[in-house]
Amino acid sequence: MFPSSPDMGGLAKNTSYKVVLPFYIYAALSFLVATFLLFFSSSAFVQNYFHPQTLAITHVMALGWGTMIILGASHQLVPVLIESKLYSNTLAYLSFVLAAIGIPFLVCSFYTFYFGWQAQLGAILINAAVIFYLINIAISMVKSKKENVHAVFVFTATLWLLITTIVGLCLIFNFTHNLLSQDSLAYLPLHAHLGIIGWFLLLVIGVGSRLIPLFLISKYDNKNLLWWIYILINIGLIFFLVNFLYIKIDWLYFLPVVAIFISLLMFGFYCYKAYRDRLRKKVDDQLKISLLSILMMLLPLSSLLIIILLLLFSIDDSSLILTYGFCIFFGWITAIILGMTFKTLPFILWNKTYHSKAGLGKTPNPRELFSNKIFKLMAVIYLAGFILFGSGILLTNQLLLKISALLLFISAILYNGNVFKMALHKPKEV
Structure with missing residues (x-):
């Protein structure tokens, strides 16, 4: 518990920071x-x-940045959701090591477009990492013997992640072994949306619906609404999967998109109610960025609707597809991480350094472990870079792309500076 930070409750009470911190560092560098x-x-x-x-x-972005930081944070958050300890720190370490080795192998193979043993090894290691994580989460939930809608979101999202990585593994081997009936490019939309919707969206809503009221100090809770969101997302995803593999009618893709859109509106309503009923009237900058990310969910969804319309008229617009992907990974997911990193990591590291000293003297506030000025500068530069780069893709403007990419790189430097400032924090005498 954090005596000086009631909004965090018991966020860092179970899992050692030694398990969580490597994921955060790896994600920052990614x-x-x-x-x-x-x-x-x-x-x-x-x-x-x-x-x-x-x-x-x-x-x-998908594996090294988004997935690694989610895996790290969830090792800390899932025990809080299920009110029980993480089953195994060893499985958590194995998950990190396997993913940390596998991701560079896979990324380098993509960059050189060579899908030999390096790509295959990378994909196998990533799948093994996900399996160890899934086992750890599943046993932790079973041992807790408590049903929790947020934990169900996380577990189901992890199942979709495993399906996503298995499909990815098949696509890698398909480049050299003709494993599938079509070439790997044909299955790319399936692989991408299983990960984006099944893994990222389902998990973000599951965890966000718990953390946002917590950080706002809001008593709002609506389990029935969350279950409907859960059902809509999974039904939409399953229908997309069936249509992609068997029915193959373009206009039917509108049905899962509508289901996802309705679920997002419901989640937005949930967040609005939590915001309206909050006890803490002043919302800090970190949470503002995370709340902004909820609105950013609509950007890729709008792009997807336009893409489906274009496909119905046999128009393949690569710039719109690229914008769609960019909005997901550099917009929605990145905005969430930029905000939530500085809402969770400071308390985890504060707990490691000062928890045993609380009450013995003056200790710094967790928010003092990082620079809020640097955070604000990072946020402004990131948002400028994101908007300009998205515009550059649509306008096919090379100069605009280069300038905005530089802004995003600077925001990443500032983010890393703040993360390492926290990680290397020296305890003060109390």
Whole structure:
């Protein structure tokens, strides 16, 4: 518990920071690498969306940035959701090590567009990491013997993640072994949306519906609404899967999109009610960025609706597809992480350093472990870079892409600076 931070409750009471911190560090460095590659490969974003450099950057963002930080944070958050300890720190370490080794192998293979043993090994290691994580979460939930809608979101999202990585593994082997009936490019939309909707969206809503009221100090809770959101997302995803593999009628894709859209409106309503009923009237900058990310969910969804309409008229607009992917990974997911990192990591590291000293003297507030000025500067530069780069893709403007990519790279440097400032924090005498 945090005596000076009642809004965090018991967020860091179970899992050791030694388990969580490596994931955060790896994710921070991945964000830096992704924006570095983006700067030197910005021209790829005015070409085909299957460009090797675009694929490499996408997988750095999806796996190294988004997935790694979610895995790390959830090792801390799931025990809180289920009110029980994480089953195994060893499985958590194994999950980290396997993913940390597998991701570079896979990304380098995409960048060079060579799908030999390196790509296959990378995909196998990533799948093994997800399996260890799933086992850890599943046993933790079973041992807790408490049903919790937020935990069900996380568990189901992890199942979709495993399906996503298995499909990805098949696509990698399909490049050299003709494993599937069509080429790997044909299955790319399936692989992408299983991960985006099944993994990222389902998990973000499951965790966000718990953390946002917590950070706002809001008593609002509506389990029935969350269950309806859960059902709509999964029904939409299953229908998409069936239509993609068996029915194959383009206009039917509107049905899962509508289901996802309704679920997002319901989640937005949930967040609004939590915001309206909050006890803490002043909302800090970190949470504002995370709340903004909820609105950002509508950007890729709007792009997807336009893409489906274009497909019905047999129009393949690569710039719109690239914008869609960019809005997801550099917009929605990144905005969530930028905000939530500085709402969770400071308390985890504060707990490691000062928890045993609380009450013995004056200790710094968790928010003092990072620089709020740097955070604000990072947020402004990031938002400018995001808006300009998205515009650059649509306008196919190379100069605009290069300038905005530089802004995103600078925001990643500032993010890393703040993360390492916290990680290397020296305890003060109390």
